[in-house]
Amino acid sequence: MTERENILGRIREALQIKAPLPGSHAAAGAGAQPAGEPPVAHARDWLPAVGETRAEQFALFAQNCADLKANFQRFASREELRAALVKIRDAEQWQHLASHDGELTRFACQALGLPTLYTDQGYDVQALEKCDAGITECDVLVAQTGGVVVTSRSTGGRALSVLPPHHVVIARQEQLVPDLPAAFAWLQQHYAPDYPSMISFITGPSRTGDIERILVLGAHGPKKLTILCV
Amino acid sequence: MRTFVSEFKIRATAKASDLPHRQFIRTSLRGYELARDRRKGAFQSWESARQAAAETKWAAVNRLDDHLVSLTARLEARGTKVHWASTAAQAREIILKILRDKNARSIIKSKAMTSEEIHLNDALEHAGFTVVESDLGEFIVQLRRETPYHIVFPSMHLRRGEIRELFQRELGDAPSDNPEDLTMVARRVMRQKYITADVGFTGANFAIAETGMISITENEGNSRLTSALPKTMVTLMGIEKVLPRFADLALFLPMLATAGAGQPMTCYNTMYSGPRQPGEADGPEEWHVVLLDNRRTELLADPEQRDALHCIRCGACLNVCPIFRNVGGHTYGTTYSGPVGSVITPHLRGLQEWKHLSSASSLCGACTEACPVKIDLHHHLLQNRRNAAVGKPAVLERLAYKILGIVANDPKFWWLAKKAGWLSQPLHGLVKGSALDPARAWTKTRDLPPLPRESFKDWWRNRK
Numbered sequence: 001m002t003e004r005e006n007i008l009g010r011i012r013e014a015l016q017i018k019a020p021l022p023g024s025h026a027a028a029g030a031g032a033q034p035a036g037e038p039p040v041a042h043a044r045d046w047l048p049a050v051g052e053t054r055a056e057q058f059a060l061f062a063q064n065c066a067d068l069k070a071n072f073q074r075f076a077s078r079e080e081l082r083a084a085l086v087k088i089r090d091a092e093q094w095q096h097l098a099s100h101d102g103e104l105t106r107f108a109c110q111a112l113g114l115p116t117l118y119t120d121q122g123y124d125v126q127a128l129e130k131c132d133a134g135i136t137e138c139d140v141l142v143a144q145t146g147g148v149v150v151t152s153r154s155t156g157g158r159a160l161s162v163l164p165p166h167h168v169v170i171a172r173q174e175q176l177v178p179d180l181p182a183a184f185a186w187l188q189q190h191y192a193p194d195y196p197s198m199i200s201f202i203t204g205p206s207r208t209g210d211i212e213r214i215l216v217l218g219a220h221g222p223k224k225l226t227i228l229c230v
Numbered sequence: 231m232r233t234f235v236s237e238f239k240i241r242a243t244a245k246a247s248d249l250p251h252r253q254f255i256r257t258s259l260r261g262y263e264l265a266r267d268r269r270k271g272a273f274q275s276w277e278s279a280r281q282a283a284a285e286t287k288w289a290a291v292n293r294l295d296d297h298l299v300s301l302t303a304r305l306e307a308r309g310t311k312v313h314w315a316s317t318a319a320q321a322r323e324i325i326l327k328i329l330r331d332k333n334a335r336s337i338i339k340s341k342a343m344t345s346e347e348i349h350l351n352d353a354l355e356h357a358g359f360t361v362v363e364s365d366l367g368e369f370i371v372q373l374r375r376e377t378p379y380h381i382v383f384p385s386m387h388l389r390r391g392e393i394r395e396l397f398q399r400e401l402g403d404a405p406s407d408n409p410e411d412l413t414m415v416a417r418r419v420m421r422q423k424y425i426t427a428d429v430g431f432t433g434a435n436f437a438i439a440e441t442g443m444i445s446i447t448e449n450e451g452n453s454r455l456t457s458a459l460p461k462t463m464v465t466l467m468g469i470e471k472v473l474p475r476f477a478d479l480a481l482f483l484p485m486l487a488t489a490g491a492g493q494p495m496t497c498y499n500t501m502y503s504g505p506r507q508p509g510e511a512d513g514p515e516e517w518h519v520v521l522l523d524n525r526r527t528e529l530l531a532d533p534e535q536r537d538a539l540h541c542i543r544c545g546a547c548l549n550v551c552p553i554f555r556n557v558g559g560h561t562y563g564t565t566y567s568g569p570v571g572s573v574i575t576p577h578l579r580g581l582q583e584w585k586h587l588s589s590a591s592s593l594c595g596a597c598t599e600a601c602p603v604k605i606d607l608h609h610h611l612l613q614n615r616r617n618a619a620v621g622k623p624a625v626l627e628r629l630a631y632k633i634l635g636i637v638a639n640d641p642k643f644w645w646l647a648k649k650a651g652w653l654s655q656p657l658h659g660l661v662k663g664s665a666l667d668p669a670r671a672w673t674k675t676r677d678l679p680p681l682p683r684e685s686f687k688d689w690w691r692n693r694k
Contacts, residue, residue, distance in 0.1 A: 003314040004302075007469065007523050011295045014531035019292060022284035022537060022604050038474070039285035043481040046279040048272040048494070064494070100511070119511045125425050125459060145484070145495040157511030158458035162451045162498075180480040188476055195441060197308070197507045198457070200500040201483070206451035207497055210367035210385050211393055211409035213258050219366055219413055220420060221451020221498070 043181050050144050050178045057143035057178050064146025068204030069217060070225040072146075074173070081170070081230045082111040088226065089114070092166065098123075098131040100156025104170040104230075108135050119156040125163075134164035134222070138171050140186050141227070144179040147203035148227060149187070153196035161202065167222040171229045234563060235586040241561040242590070251387070252556060258386055259549050265492025266546070272494065283485055284604035287540035290439075290472050294530065297439035297472040298521070304442020305519055308504035313520045318348035321522050325350065325431075325464060326357055328518050332462050334359065334428035338420075340446070340453035341365040342433025343381055343543060344466045344522055347565045347578075350431075362423050364452035366416050373400045379559035381566060382490050382545035387558060420452070430456035430514065434467035435542070436482060440475045442503055444519065447486055449497040457502060463514035465502075469521050470530075470539040482542065489602040490544035529577040535610050538573050540603040547597035547607055553590050562587065569597035573610040576618075585618035651681050 001009075051057055058074065065072035075081045088094075089112050098117040099105045109116045112135075117127055128134075136155040138148040148169050150161050161167050177183050187199060206221030217223050245251060270276045290297055302312045315321035329337070337359055339345065351372070354361045363372040367384035371377065373396055378384030385393070390407040397404035397415055405411045424430075432453055436445040444465055446453050457463050473482065479501070487493040506513030530536055548554045548568030559567045564575045564587070572587035588611040597607040637643040655678075661667045663674035684692075 003316050003320065006316055007314050007521070007527065008295050008298065010523070010527035011298070011469075011530060014527055015292060015295065017531075017533045019288070019533040019536040022281070022288050022540075038478070039282040039289070040475070040478050040481045043279070043282065043477075046273055046275040046282070047481070047484060049274055067494075122511060129421065129425065147495060152507070152510045152513060158513045159455070160511070162454040162458065180484065181477065184477045184480045192441070195443070195501075195503045197504040197510060197513055198500060198502055199443075200454065200498055201495070202498060203495040204497050206449070208366045208413055208450050209491070210365070210370065210383065211388075211412055212390055213261055213383070213386065214409040216410045216413040218417065219450035219452070220364065220417060220424075220455055 040181075044179060047179060047181075048144055054176070057176060058173075061141060061143040061146055061176060064143075065204075065227060068146050068225075070146065070204050070227060072227045072229070074229045078107065078230060081108070081228055084228060085111050085168075088168070092132065094132040096131045097133055097135060098128050098156075098160055098164055099135040100137075100160060102137045102155075104137050104172070105135055108168070108170050108228075119160050125159070128159060128163050131164045133166040133168050134160045134162075135168045135170065136161050138169050138175065139190070140183050141171055141176045141229070142180060142183045142201070143176055145201075145203050147201050149183060150200050150202060151191075151196035152198035158198050161200070162206070162221040165218065165222055166224040166226065167202075167205070168226045168228065171227060173229055176229075234583050237563060238561060238586055238590070241563070242557040245558045245561055246556045251558065254389070255387065255558065256555055258383075259555060262492055262549055266488060266549075267492075269488040269492050269494055273488070276488075279481060279485060280602055280604055283481060283602055284537075284540065286473060286478050286481070287542075287603050288537070290474055291470060291530070291536060291539045293474075294469065294472065297474060298469060300439040301437050301442055301472055302519075302521070304439075305444075305504070308442065308507070309517070310442075310504050311516065311518045313518060314523075315520055316523045318522075318524050321348050321466065321520055321524070322350060322353045324518075324520055325466070326353065328462070328464055329354075329357075329359060329429060332428060332516075334462065336360040336423070336427045337362070337429045337431055338423050338427035338456050338460060339363050339368075339431040340433070340448065340456040341368050341384075342431070342466055343378075343565060344433055344468055345431070346377065347524060348466075348522065350466070362420070362427075364420055364424070364456060365448070365450060366413060366452075369416055369420070370396065373397075377560065377565075380545060380548060381543055381568075382548075387560075424455040424459045427456075427460045429462045429464060430458075430460035432456055432463065432465045434465055434471050435486065436479065437467060437472045438474075438476050438479070438501070439472050441501075443476070443501040444503075445479060445483075445499060445501045447483065447496045447499050449491075449493075451498055454498050454500060457500070457514065458512060461515050463505065463517045464520065465518070466520045466522060468526060469523055470526055470541075485602045486542055486544050489542075489546040489600070525578045529574060532577070534613055535573065535577070537603075537605050538570065538577075538607075538610060540605055541570050541574070542603060544602060546600040546602060550596040550600045552592055552594065552596070557590070569607045569611070570605065573605075573607055573614065576614050581614065581618050582622055585614060588612075588614035588618070648681075648685060652683070655681055 140149045205225040208219035313324045363369045370385040379387040394404045394407040434444045435447045483499045487496040505517040554568045576584045595608045
């Protein structure tokens with residue numbers, strides 16, 4: 001017998017006796033879970049409130065970003081976005097950028113006019129490590145948490161959003177979803193069954209509290225996260 | 231002979247009387263509690279969320295065989311290599327074989343309690359591999375050649391000055407004792423290691439049966455880098471980590487963050503469903519997932535305590551436990567400390583050797599209250615005590631209760647016992663707490679109030 005069969009065999013034998021349902025304090029052997037909708041079907045009603053309107057949800061996203069020490073800015077036009085990008089470039093004296101192929105990223109990199117490493121077709125890791133910023137698009141923005149979702153397929157691979165010290169996300173306003181259930185539903189609708197090999201919910205810049213529980217940004221991933229929404 | 235229980239007592243006595251240490255831990259956990267309560271308060275209904283999380287885990291664990299079959303079939307369909315290990319030794323062998331097949335020399339690890347459970351680092355170093363822990367807290371305790379103090383906050387027992395000295399000694403670099411400066415030292419040390427390591431090693435927080443994914447939760451980004459840059463990725467997970475559906479994560483990720491660290495959401499929550507796929511820019515060429523039983527199926531076979539397998543290792547029960555706060559994490563001598571460690575260690579390592587942990591409890595129930603998946607922790611501690619007593623009765627204790635039964639049931643014996651008590655209590659003062667005192671374990675730190683001259687029965691009879 002293989003270990004797979006051994007383990008599955010032990011599991012099946014153990015499950016011969018039913019366990020009481022959670023919270024029932026019943027004796028062993030009490031009841032099975034009622035069939036029907038999954039327990040998380042109403043998660044939206046219990047998770048933190050997000051507001052009804054888009055305006056409220058954008059306000060919440062902005063508030064969450066402020067709490068997370070992420071820099072969030074919203075623009076009415078591409079011209080404003082261009083100006084904001086140039087301002088950050090000059091303030092931080094960027095020399096080298098990394099990005100991936102995308103409609104918004106192309107616009108951003110053109111606006112910045114710096115030597116840019118595109119990761120889409122494979123890349124030299126040492127070169128990526130030396131870049132000042134990684135510029136990516138995202139799949140969705142989550143109002144409830146102030147987070148962005150990136151994937152290995154849609155945003156230039158696994159390392160682009162974590163290796164450079166500054167991660168800049170360029171997003172469209174309509175990419176904002178209200179809450180986590182909506183974000184998971186979006187991913188499922190968009191990708192199932194062929195998911196990218198990595199899907200990452202990024203909520204604020206990299207952080208640690210491992211020394212005296214004091215917050216320090218940029219433990220291993222980016223020290224700065226900027227989200228520019230147009 | 232030193233036993234686990236005598237070692238526990240020695241360490242517990244030492245830590246409990248280390249007042250600065252207790253103060254330090256308490257201050258740190260009070261900060262956690264405030265943040266957690268604020269985040270819990272942001273939920274529209276934390277209690278409903280807990281109940282749903284408990285029911286979801288119940289559904290997952292009580293159909294674990296089906297979920298594991300589905301999970302592994304989907305992982306394998308996308309090129310992931312799945313391995314099954316019944317024991318810790320098998321898991322170590324599997325991992326060593328992968329490393330040898332790949333001619334690997336260096337391994338970068340992100341945090342995994344399962345790897346502590348199977349003592350992986352020792353085995354790897356013994357076999358000549360270089361292993362570096364990339365999580366800052368784990369890196370610190372690795373440099374100190376210590377085990378993690380806490381399952382979520384591995385280095386919470388250390389002050390910045392101690393960490394600065396450690397970095398100076400081991401790395402020759404520590405500009406100040408400012409936490410930011412110290413973190414940046416670790417960041418610099420680690421950067422090239424991600425790039426040059428042959429193998430990246432991770433743990434797992436959740437696995438999704440529906441889609442064939444492993445979900446990893448972290449704040450630092452070290453796990454993201456570990457699973458992005460090395461050519462081979464190895465993930466070790468306990469078989470109980472499975473959730474049925476992708477959408478379950480919408481509830482479990484914020485709950486883990488809230489219960490674990492008082493955060494609305496942990497910084498990086500990443501779902502992996504395979505090695506680098508065609509058309510993707512980077513990622514490991516090979517991904518090995520090692521499923522670990524290591525006596526989890528024995529816990530599964532106990533329906534009364536099966537819900538202990540719901541545990542998502544958030545550490546909330548440790549943080550609120552008065553015992554943990556006073557004796558500290560290392561005192562337990564186990565991989566998993568605190569209430570949940572006291573519940574599961576007897577199953578994982580043997581009841582009679584580890585039953586003392588179930589007595590190191592005030593049964594206050596704070597752990598059960600704190601648990602985001604509603605594990606009935608403090609009742610399980612009582613059940614462990616019962617099971618231990620049934621398996622190996624304490625002869626003297628039984629005899630004592632038998633004698634008490636006889637004396638208490640007979641008015642003459644009872645009267646005699648009362649008289650004997652009145653007469654001998656003044657004499658007890660001479661030996662109280664000393665080696666001659668038969669009740670020393672109790673009386674060395676406690677006083678017995680003086681027995682009243684008149685019993686209730688006498689008073690009732692003599693009242694006017």
